[in-house]
Amino acid sequence: MGNEAIARGALEAGICFASAYPGTPSTEIVESLASVAKEAGIYVEWSTNEKVAFEAAYAAAISYVRSLVAMKHVGVNVAADILMSSGYAGTNAGFIIVSADDPGQHSSQNEQDNRWYGMLSHIPVVEPSSPRDAYKLVKEAYRLSEKYKQPIIFRSTTRISHTRQPVLLEEDVPAEKKCRGKFERTIERWVLVPAHGRKQKRRMMNVWKQIREEEGHPPFITVFNPGRRKVIIADGIAYAHVAEALELMGKTNEYTVVKVNLPVPLPYKPIVETLQDAKHVLIVEELDPVVEMQVKQVMYENGLAPDLHGKDFVPENGELDLDTVYRSIALFEGREPVAPWEPMKPLDLTPKIPPRPPVMCPGCPHRNTFYIVKVAANKARSKNPIFTGDIGCYTLGYQKPFYTQMTSFEMGGSIGVAHGLSKVVDEPVIAVIGDSTFYHAGIPGSINIIYNKGKSIVLVLDNFYTAMTGHQPHPGTGKTAMGEETYRVPIEKILETIGFETYVINPMNVKESINKVAEAFEKYKEGKPVAIVSRMKCALQAIRDARHKGIKLPVYTILQDKCTGCMVCVNLLGCPAIIVPKGAKKPVILSELCAGCGLCAQVCPFNAIVLKEKGSPNWIEAWF
Amino acid sequence: MPKRYNIVVAGVGGQGLLTLGRVLGNAAIEAGIDVSIAETHGLSQRGGSLIVQIRLGEGESPMIPRGAADLLIGLEALETARQIIYANKETRIVMNKFIWPPPLEIYPDLDQIIEKIKGRKLRLYVIDANKISEEIVGSIISANMAILGYSYAVDPGLQERLEYKHLVKGLERVFRGKVLELNKKVLATAYDLGRKQVEK
Numbered sequence: 001m002g003n004e005a006i007a008r009g010a011l012e013a014g015i016c017f018a019s020a021y022p023g024t025p026s027t028e029i030v031e032s033l034a035s036v037a038k039e040a041g042i043y044v045e046w047s048t049n050e051k052v053a054f055e056a057a058y059a060a061a062i063s064y065v066r067s068l069v070a071m072k073h074v075g076v077n078v079a080a081d082i083l084m085s086s087g088y089a090g091t092n093a094g095f096i097i098v099s100a101d102d103p104g105q106h107s108s109q110n111e112q113d114n115r116w117y118g119m120l121s122h123i124p125v126v127e128p129s130s131p132r133d134a135y136k137l138v139k140e141a142y143r144l145s146e147k148y149k150q151p152i153i154f155r156s157t158t159r160i161s162h163t164r165q166p167v168l169l170e171e172d173v174p175a176e177k178k179c180r181g182k183f184e185r186t187i188e189r190w191v192l193v194p195a196h197g198r199k200q201k202r203r204m205m206n207v208w209k210q211i212r213e214e215e216g217h218p219p220f221i222t223v224f225n226p227g228r229r230k231v232i233i234a235d236g237i238a239y240a241h242v243a244e245a246l247e248l249m250g251k252t253n254e255y256t257v258v259k260v261n262l263p264v265p266l267p268y269k270p271i272v273e274t275l276q277d278a279k280h281v282l283i284v285e286e287l288d289p290v291v292e293m294q295v296k297q298v299m300y301e302n303g304l305a306p307d308l309h310g311k312d313f314v315p316e317n318g319e320l321d322l323d324t325v326y327r328s329i330a331l332f333e334g335r336e337p338v339a340p341w342e343p344m345k346p347l348d349l350t351p352k353i354p355p356r357p358p359v360m361c362p363g364c365p366h367r368n369t370f371y372i373v374k375v376a377a378n379k380a381r382s383k384n385p386i387f388t389g390d391i392g393c394y395t396l397g398y399q400k401p402f403y404t405q406m407t408s409f410e411m412g413g414s415i416g417v418a419h420g421l422s423k424v425v426d427e428p429v430i431a432v433i434g435d436s437t438f439y440h441a442g443i444p445g446s447i448n449i450i451y452n453k454g455k456s457i458v459l460v461l462d463n464f465y466t467a468m469t470g471h472q473p474h475p476g477t478g479k480t481a482m483g484e485e486t487y488r489v490p491i492e493k494i495l496e497t498i499g500f501e502t503y504v505i506n507p508m509n510v511k512e513s514i515n516k517v518a519e520a521f522e523k524y525k526e527g528k529p530v531a532i533v534s535r536m537k538c539a540l541q542a543i544r545d546a547r548h549k550g551i552k553l554p555v556y557t558i559l560q561d562k563c564t565g566c567m568v569c570v571n572l573l574g575c576p577a578i579i580v581p582k583g584a585k586k587p588v589i590l591s592e593l594c595a596g597c598g599l600c601a602q603v604c605p606f607n608a609i610v611l612k613e614k615g616s617p618n619w620i621e622a623w624f
Numbered sequence: 625m626p627k628r629y630n631i632v633v634a635g636v637g638g639q640g641l642l643t644l645g646r647v648l649g650n651a652a653i654e655a656g657i658d659v660s661i662a663e664t665h666g667l668s669q670r671g672g673s674l675i676v677q678i679r680l681g682e683g684e685s686p687m688i689p690r691g692a693a694d695l696l697i698g699l700e701a702l703e704t705a706r707q708i709i710y711a712n713k714e715t716r717i718v719m720n721k722f723i724w725p726p727p728l729e730i731y732p733d734l735d736q737i738i739e740k741i742k743g744r745k746l747r748l749y750v751i752d753a754n755k756i757s758e759e760i761v762g763s764i765i766s767a768n769m770a771i772l773g774y775s776y777a778v779d780p781g782l783q784e785r786l787e788y789k790h791l792v793k794g795l796e797r798v799f800r801g802k803v804l805e806l807n808k809k810v811l812a813t814a815y816d817l818g819r820k821q822v823e824k
Contacts, residue, residue, distance in 0.1 A: 001663075024665050106664050130660075130684040163686040164646065164661040166653050240684035244628075321687040343691030344711040347740045353706050354729035358637065358672035393670060400728060468670070574727040576671055582733045590724075592754075592764045 002131035002160040003028035005167050006098060009138030010068045012171045013094060016042045016179035017060035019053040021440060022469035023072030024107040025161040026100035030070050031472065034481040040173055046472050046481045049411065049440040050075035054082050054097070058151070061095035062190065063181030066142065070098040073114045074410065078441070080117070083151075087121035088200040089189045090149045090207075093178070094142035097123070098154045100161045103286050104319035109391070109409065111317070113287040118153050118264035122204045124211055125264035126220070127155045127236035131165040133219075137261060140219050148207045153264075157286065159237055159319065208265055216267030221260055223270050228256040231278040231306075232329070233271070233295060235260040235285040238314075241325035242284050248326065248340060260285075266294040268301075275304045282332045283310035286320045358396060362577035363539030363595025365623075366394045366461050368507035370402040371572060371599065372534070373430070373459065376514045380521030385428040386421060390414035390442075392434035393468045393538075394461050401574045404432060412441025418456035419449050428524065429456040436466035436474045438491055443498075450499040450529055457524055458500065458531040460491050463538040471541050492533045500531035507534045508623065510602040537623050539595050546622035553619050554596035557589055557612035569600040569609065597623075628681040629781055630688040634707040635699030636724055637674045640768030643798060644697070645676040647772060651794030652680055655786045662686040671726075673703055675710075680785050694781050697771055699753070700724050705737045717741060718775040720767060721752040749778050749821065756814050766810045769795070773811040777818025788815065 007029050010018070020030035030044060037044040047053035050071040057069035071079060076099050083097065099117070102108040118125035126141040128134035134156060141152045188196040215221075232255050234242040239259045246252045258274055260266065263285070275281065275298070283292045292310035299305065313328045314320070323339060330337035347353075360367050377385050389395055389405025390413060397404040407417050418431035433442045438460050446458055465471040473479040475489040495502045503520045505513040517532060524530045537545075546553050558569075558578075565586045569578055577593035578600060580586070589600070591612060596619065601609040631648065635641050645661045652659035662677040677688045691712045698704025701723040711717060719741075725731040741748045753770035757763065776782050776791060792808060799807050 027665070130686075132684075158664075159662055159686050162663045162665055164649050164659075164663070165686075166649075166659065237685075240686070244683050244685040321689065322685050322692075323689040326689070339689060339691070341689055341691035342712055343689075344708050344713075344715075344744065344746075347705050347708055347737070347744075349705060349732035349736055349740060351730045351732055353702050354726055354731050356636065356671075356673040356702070356706075356726045358670035359727060361638070361671060396670065470665075570728065576724075576727050578727070579725060592758070 001028055001162065001164045002134050002156060003162070004032045005131045005135035006138050006154070006156065007032040008167070008169070009135045010096065011040060011173045013066060013139045013142035014174050014177050015066040015068050016177045017057055017065050017067035018042065018044045018069070019047045019057045020070040021047055021050045021053050021075060022466050022472045023075050024469055025102055025158045026070045026072045026075070026098060027469045027472070028161070029098055030481070031470070037482045041177065041179065043179070044481050046474060048475065050079040051082060054079040058082065058086050058091070058095060060181060061091040061093045062089070063183045064093045065178055065181040066094040068096045068098065070100065072108065073099055073101040073112050074108060074110065076114055076117055078411065083117065083123070084121050085192055086151050087123045088192055088197055088204055090200070090203065091145065091151055092149065093181070094145040095151045096138065096141055096145065096154050097151055098156060100156045102158050104158065106158050111287060113290065114153065114155055115264050115290040116288065119290070122208050123151050123153050124262065125153045125155050127261055127263055128160055129237055129239040129259065129261065131160055131163050132167050133261070134160055135167050137219060144215070148211065150204070150207050155236070157237055157319070212265045212267055213269070214267070215262055216269040220262035221258065221267055221270045223274055224257045224259065225253065226256055226274065227277050228254060229277065229279040230254055231256045231258065231274055231281045233258040233260060233281065233283045233291060235263045235291045238284040238286055238320055238325065241320055241322050242329070244322055245326040245329050249329065260291055263291050266291060266298070268298045271295060271298050272302050272304070275299060275306055278306045280332070281306045281308045282313065282329065283308070284314050284320070284325060284328060285310070287316065289316070357399065359399070359574065359576055360393065360396050361539050362575055362593045363542065363597040364393070365463055365507050365534070365536035365539065366397060367573060367575065368510065368536070368597065368599050369461055369534040370397050370404045371603070372505070372507055372510060372513045373404065373517055374402070376517035377428070377521060379514065379518040380525070382428045382521045382525070385430050386425065388414045388418040388421065388429065388431050390433045390437050392437055394432060394434055397432065399574070401572055411437055412445055415442050415445030415449065415458060419445065419452070419454040422455040428521070430459050431456050432459050432461065435460060435462040435464070435476050435491060439475050439489070443494060446495065446500070447498050457520070458495065460531070460533045462491055462533055462535040465538050465541055467538040467540065471538065495531040495533070500529050502531045502533060504533045504535060507536050508597065510599065539597070542622045543595055546619070549622065551619055551622045552616045553622060554598065554611055554615035555591050555594045555613040556596065556598060556601055556609055557591065558587060559608045559610060560586055562606055562608035563587070564606055564608070566605065569604055572603060573600060575600060628679045628683050629785060630693050631678040631680070631695045631697065632688055632693040632707055632710045633676040633678065633697045633699070634703040635674055636703060637670055637672050639699045640765070641674050641676045641699065644768040644772055645678055646798050647769070647791070647794040648678050649794070650797040651786050651790040654790040654793040657785060658682045660684070660686045673706060675707055695775060695779050697775050699768060699771060701734050701737050702731060705741070708741070711746060713746070716747045716749070716779050716781070718749045718751065718771060718778065720754065720771055721750050722754050722767070749774070751814065751817070753814065757810055760810050760813060761806050766807055769807045769810045770814040773814030774818040777815045778822055
């Protein structure tokens with residue numbers, strides 16, 4: 001996998017420190033480093049957020065210990081503050097910031113192009129064209145970082161991070177690594193008071209200029225078939241699509257292709273040389289015209305004026321693929337953009353194939369919590385509560401039947417947005433946030449509610465893990481990234497200390513929890529600051545733990561003679577394990593999917609849902 | 625058209641698509657041919673539509689153009705139907721006889737899907753992979769390996785590039801111990817079933 005290739009490259013480059021906050025598509029970089037940390041003799045951590053992760057890894061690098069920090073594209077926003085300063089102060093050992101961007105928004109709230117961060121911070125951006133390329137380029141990026149004493153942004157995208165490819169390893173992981181650093185008190189670098197910052201800016205601009213002038217060679221810029229009249233400049237993964245599209249068209253020899261793996265700042269010499277011979281130029285890059293803008297600048301500076309195209313033919317939104325790039329080149333050539341393959345038309349089915357957005361898993365504790373909170377709000381006559389939401393599996397609560405996420409912007413946003421709303425609306429406002437997200441960015445917002453006398457409830461869904469990205473541990477799990485037992489930081493203690501009256505519920509006990517939450521709503525109506533922590537393990541992890549420990553989970557079934565077909569279980573819970581077979585009037589439980597949480601049995605008004613298979617006597621242990 | 629052999633695996637997040645991709649990828653490495661596998665992770669994996677794109681042969685672009693699949697493996701009927709756009713007239717389609725509708729939605733039924741695909745004169749193979757897995761493992765967890773064994777048996781394109789022993793080696797790189805033995809059995813059982821289907 002591309003992410004594993006990045007991790008391996010970094011290990012070969014001699015890193016001894018790595019940190020991250022998990023986020024798709026970046027997660028496996030530090031996950032794979034964590035899995036070999038002890039063997040490789042390096043330190044690896046899951047930090048509480050990207051800013052903290054950045055600070056930790058950067059501190060190692062200014063102390064002469066090579067390091068890596070990884071995050072998804074929107075995570076860089078969280079770390080932007082220290083990122084900007086690190087460009088000024090520079091580094092002493094190789095330091096790579098991996099930004100895993102997500103063109104096409106497979107699993108993100110936006111598709112921002114983080115090459116701009118390189119422009120903004122004067123930090124060079126290295127961008128691979130494939131997982132194999134990533135493996136080699138990470139090592140080159142470390143060399144570049146040390147040559148110029150400057151951090152490097154290593155930009156990957158989903159189709160690099162999550163593509164698997166055989167990668168031939170070139171080197172061993174060095175046995176001798178520099179893991180103990182030394183901090184030099186070079187005050188004018190690390191203390192960015194105005195006088196020092198001004199001086200550092202001159203250093204930084206000099207580095208920028210030098211890279212633009214001197215790094216225009218492989219592996220950063222590679223020119224294939226020089227001297228042709230037609231030129232394609234292709235950055236990152238776009239190069240892979242371009243190479244195959246030209247081959248499909250039988251036009252590989254007609255074009256000079258410039259493969260760009262250092263898009264920011266773009267080294268200009270090879271561009272000038274290529275454009276001097278060129279008549280027609282197409283720039284193919286994913287998302288924003290970052291390379292195009294720079295090429296136009298180079299053209300102006302050098303009095304070159306070939307016919308140049310880019311974003312007029314290549315989409316600026318969404319990820320590129322072979323189809324899109326093939327069409328773009330065909331348009332550039334002035335041909336009908338017809339591909340050599342004829343796609344099958346969709347099947348005309350009635351009814352149509354329904355969309356299948358991601359859903360909460362069978363047994364997901366958030367399903368129980370959402371049900372409990374909605375029923376309790378009714379019970380306490382809290383009308384039309386507004387639920388602000390956050391980033392994680394529970395964002396899926398925006399769907400029917402729950403509608404318990406009405407906003408979702410960024411990590412920790414649920415709480416800040418709830419606070420603002422609660423100041424301007426009359427309805428009850430409930431901020432819904434996951435455990436990992438709470439540690440990440442929820443605590444400052446929670447403090448703000450108390451300090452500024454806010455009126456929103458904080459509801460923390462604690463399922464023990466950073467579940468969406470693959471069950472990484474966090475401060476509430478009791479384990480470190482490297483698998484060591486550690487302190488647990490209970491969320492309810494934090495909330496109590498801040499000043500909330502905190503209710504902890506076990507969402508498996510539905511009735512008891514409804515009563516507790518209704519009580520919380522009453523307190524809220526009296527004007528007390530209230531928080532709720534709902535705690536039960538992620539179903540995927542509970543099932544996995546049960547399998548490992550030989551625990552058998554219960555399985556439920558619907559008694560067809562007792563079931564009246566009222567559909568309460570279907571309509572209130574939306575559990576994927578409960579389906580209504582075609583033409584049937586009563587639902588059934590797919591026993592192979594049932595995780596045994598028993599919510600449906602507690603909800604059924606006719607006691608028609610019963611145990612089909614009992615769990616082991618200790619089955620509940622798997623869930624807590 | 626240069627020959628990268630394109631395999632689209634469609635299904636629902638959680639059905640073991642990524643594992644199927646990894647086994648095929650490892651098999652390709654065993655066979656000494658280049659391969660790339662594009663996956664989707666994170667939110668998109670939580671019971672949502674999922675496709676894994678496997679390309680055998682040299683080249684770096686990881687994504688299969690619509691209409692360019694040589695083999696379409698569908699672990700669920702609705703998802704197979706949804707991804708039919710990756711198929712062309714020559715594509716072999718292997719579909720699990722399993723329909724798992726998304727909650728609270730109305731949907732076309734299995735027979736209709738089969739009928740419509742056949743109506744397009746496509747090469748459709750239907751296999752009850754869940755059943756094979758259940759009979760051998762006791763749950764549907766290995767349905768992915770069942771459909772892989774069957775697909776291999778009915779797809780000459782795949783056989784041209786990989787030997788059966790490469791698939792087994794591919795399995796060995798992913799699983800260990802008892803799980804490995806059970807999955808080998810699932811693979812072999814489904815493979816035999818596929819061979820018989822072809823001989824018919």
